Every structure is written in C-alpha cells, then in structure tokens.
Amino acid sequence: MLGLVGVAHAATPSAQDRPAPRDYPTRPVRIIVPQSPGASTDLTARLVAQGLNEAFKQPVIVDNRPGSSGIAGTELVARAAPDGYTLMVVASSFSINPALGRKLPYDSIRDFTTVTQLSKFPNMLAAHPSAPVKTLQDVIALAKAKPGQLNYASAGVATGTHMTVELLKFMTGIDLLHVPYKGGGPAMTAAIGGQTQLVVGTSVGMLTHVRAGRLRAIAVTSPKRSAGAPDIPTFAESGVPGYEHEPWNGMFGPAGIPKPVLARVNAEVARILHLPEVKNIFERDGADVVGSTPEQFGAVLKAEIAKWTKVAKAAGIKAE
Numbered sequence: 001m002l003g004l005v006g007v008a009h010a011a012t013p014s015a016q017d018r019p020a021p022r023d024y025p026t027r028p029v030r031i032i033v034p035q036s037p038g039a040s041t042d043l044t045a046r047l048v049a050q051g052l053n054e055a056f057k058q059p060v061i062v063d064n065r066p067g068s069s070g071i072a073g074t075e076l077v078a079r080a081a082p083d084g085y086t087l088m089v090v091a092s093s094f095s096i097n098p099a100l101g102r103k104l105p106y107d108s109i110r111d112f113t114t115v116t117q118l119s120k121f122p123n124m125l126a127a128h129p130s131a132p133v134k135t136l137q138d139v140i141a142l143a144k145a146k147p148g149q150l151n152y153a154s155a156g157v158a159t160g161t162h163m164t165v166e167l168l169k170f171m172t173g174i175d176l177l178h179v180p181y182k183g184g185g186p187a188m189t190a191a192i193g194g195q196t197q198l199v200v201g202t203s204v205g206m207l208t209h210v211r212a213g214r215l216r217a218i219a220v221t222s223p224k225r226s227a228g229a230p231d232i233p234t235f236a237e238s239g240v241p242g243y244e245h246e247p248w249n250g251m252f253g254p255a256g257i258p259k260p261v262l263a264r265v266n267a268e269v270a271r272i273l274h275l276p277e278v279k280n281i282f283e284r285d286g287a288d289v290v291g292s293t294p295e296q297f298g299a300v301l302k303a304e305i306a307k308w309t310k311v312a313k314a315a316g317i318k319a320e
Helices: 040-056 068-078 136-145 160-172 184-192 203-211 259-273 276-284 294-315
Strands: 029-033 060-064 086-091 112-120 123-127 151-154 177-180 198-202 216-220 248-254
Touching: 029 040, 029 068, 040 060, 040 086, 040 112, 040 203, 040 248, 040 259, 040 276, 068 086, 068 248, 086 112, 112 259, 112 294, 123 136, 123 160, 123 203, 136 216, 151 160, 151 184, 160 177, 160 198, 160 294, 184 198, 184 203, 198 203, 203 216, 248 259, 248 294, 259 276
Parallel strands: 029 060, 029 086, 151 177, 151 198
Antiparallel strands: 086 248, 112 248, 123 198, 123 216
C-alpha cells in the first residue's frame, strides 16, 4: 500500500525512508501525461511544470504519451525508477479503468505513489443551439418520450464523459443514444457542428464555447455550482437529487518514492497551485485547485474506484 513501509530493522531503513539527496533534483524531471497535447490534463501539467521549473532550478519536461486509453503512458510510470524523476499527471479516468474489468499491466493502487490531487471540476452537459432542450428536465422528458432518439457525443466508450451520462441514465431510467468520439476535442467539434444534439465534456474545455454561444449549457455534475460559471445549475438541483460526479486531475509517481522526495514535490506543487495567478487560471476555467496530501489523495482514489466499479457493473459497461 502507498505510504506503508515494512520495518526490517532500525539500522537498515528501507529505501523509501532513507533521506533524499539534499540537492534533489540534480537533473531534469519528466512528467508523463498519457493524453494528447492540448487537453485539460495536459494544460494542467504544463502549468505545474512551469512552476516546478522555477522551484527546482532544473528542467521539468511534459512528455505526452497518448493511446490505449492512457494505459501505455501510465505503464511507463509504473515501471519507472521511484526516485522522483518520473512523475505523471492524469485525469480521473485513471480511477475508471480498473472498474471496467479491463486487464491492466499494473495495479492502480499498489504500483503508484499518490502525490497530490491537483484540481477538481465538473463535467458539463451542453446542447447545440438548435437542439430542442434548454434544461436537464427537458432532456429527461424528451428522452422518455422518444427513447434512444436524443443523442450525445462523448470522448469515447468507458471514458469519464461516457460514464457521466451512464450514471444519469441509471438514476433516471432514460435512454440516450451514445455517439463516442476519439477524445473530448472531436466530441465538442461534432456538437458545435450540429452532428450531435448533446455533448458532455469537462467544464474546463467547454466554457469557452458556451460563452461564445456555440453551445448551450444544460447542467454541471458537481455537488455545487462552479465558481467559474455560477449561472449553470447542477444535475442535482435540476431534478436528479443525489447526482454527483466531480472529475479531477492528479499527480502520481511510481510506488516507493522516498518520503523526503515525495514531501518536497507535494509541498512545491501545493504552493504553485495556490499562487493567486495560478488559482485564477483554474477558476476562470471552472475548476477548483486542491493540493491535497498524498494520504488524502489516496483516499479519494480508492473511493472513486469503488464508486465506478458499482456503476459499471449496474450498467453492464465493459472496456472495449
């Protein structure tokens, strides 16, 4: 388990407990992002990397490794040396993959060190301006009147955006037609172009299009309204009480990072996130900074895996 180290003898501390080099880091640090450049997770990683460049006085390089639903890039981190020179920033889909019965080349808890939860933000359901729905109740009513005829775009099968709607379907009994795309960007482009009636994506990626009038916001998935878009209601207050889904971005490393190194990285990242200029960037895009402890983030991860395991089983969703 993360953060738990067996004690063999007082005179022979484990590698994780040994003091880290005082001058860490002495060489470039790599942050792997298992997604394409330009996605919200990538932008978050680059914002943090910029701050760490200045704090560490060493290059902090963002290395995008998309493909295989993020599994290939994630495996690189699981197999990397636990010395603090290989880190990873991922989206909350990291907690969905193990819930789908997918055979992963790593254990999502045992093979990683949780560093910190970087941010949290709602997903948003939006409509093309021509779609005959303005509220979530409109969506539910139309879906019940014409099952399977109202369609929505997502970032792909079994992604966080797909699961957002599956949870809605499970809680309301409605039937919406899923149109999966290869990523959130193509899904939004399709909805903006009128190829689908609805689209679900992160508030971070969609607010610009909503403000420009290219999409009409329906509701957000967080338990309370977003500070960046206080005029958009939540699913819960729109007639689906108890609905809550708040995606996140988080930083991980390989299992066994020395505690002093982990503490240094965690402290620096938390400091960067709470800089006024950085915090304002997140809030402008509808996200909240977190900067949690490794232990707090570990608890979030376990709870999320348990939640999505139940949803996937109830909805009969399996990885493709």
